[in-house]
Amino acid sequence: MATVIGRLLGLAFLLCFGTGLYSHFLQQPLPWMTFPTRPVGLYQLSQGTHIIAGIACFPLLLAKLYVVFPQLFQYPPVTSFANFLERASIALFVGASLVEITIGLLNTYQWYPFPFPFKQVHFALAFVIVGSLLVHIGVKLPLIAAHWVAEPAAGPEERHPVDTVAATSADDEGLSRTRGLTGRVFAYIDSTPELPARTSRRGFLATVALAIAAVVGLTAGQTFAPLDAVNVFGPRKKGVGQQGVPVNRTSAQAKVATAALSADWVLTLAVGDTERSFSRADLAALPQTDVDLPIACVEGWSQMAAWRGVRLRDLVDAAGGSPASDLRLISLEQRGGFKQTEMGSEYVRDPLTLVALELNGEILDLEHGYPARMIAPGRPGVLQTKWLSRIEAIDA
16 A cells, blocks of 8 residues: 555656746756747646646645554664665655645745745755655665555465365464475464454545545646636636736735836837837837737646737847847836846747737736736746836847
8 A cells, every 4th residue: 555655646746846847947947948838838737737746745645654654663763774764765755745745835825934935945845855755765666566566465364275184283482383295384374363454445545535636626726727616725716816817916016006007118128239118109009919828827826818919029120139039028026036037039939929918808907017018828927027127138
């Protein structure tokens, strides 16, 4: 049973690790990295899977601890160096895992009662978990291999009788020895009675499956539309928010209302030493493009929406730049980790990347980035910069 639950828990953690790395490097890419812009819902699927797998880890981890609980308190605590590695890796894995999935869940609600930065600690703990998991698997590999596809051990009533004529005598240790005519020992029968199982195997697995279905099914609707009707505990609900789209960071939190609503707002494009400014009226007078793209946030929620605005590559051309350039996007927001973001040239060239002026057939609401915001395929919501103020070519 430990192997069965362990396989599922290992799969959930590997899904979390892989999708988490993808999200991390989208936000903080290394210089040589480029990312796919299709399918447009790639990040929606990736980050939705990340959150769902993380939530599924709660019942799986508790189930695994239940199965191995008696072994956690063996005596003596350490019997060999291999046993020390095994127990140390388990302690590190369990402790780090509980912290990791708990702060991850709290992050989906944007609640941070802990005294350390979430993003950095969440990223570091992922490597601690995977490292301790690999050590644990390495130490326990012979046992895992023996039980990977093994049949359950036969119970007392299933044991086959010894097919021989034998002489039997009891010894002082309470064992009986049965010897065949050939002199070979066929069986040792322990006289100690077997204890009943704590719960049935099927009942336990059914309970674990039901727990996973409950915690996943009641939150996954924030990402996957077919489950929206049963999204009871997800922090965001599809269609709820200004213009039918949820809002993560408000204009009040960003302190941008005065600057965003100012009549003299302009969007400045800087290419080398050349700058060109566009008022909102100037942007609206340029050719407009309609696209359907999702907003997909790191907290796991996503929402498909209809956007209208100016293609970014056309705007860069109008300012004398090259769509092959990487860009720096600067918001009116003065504080926050994403007041400035960078966009690779693969997004700049994409015809679906817009400086958006409208959302779902209406002028952008202030909470969605009025007077102009960025929207691009396959990007996290934190990189879809709202309240745009300035765009700079990085390598011009």
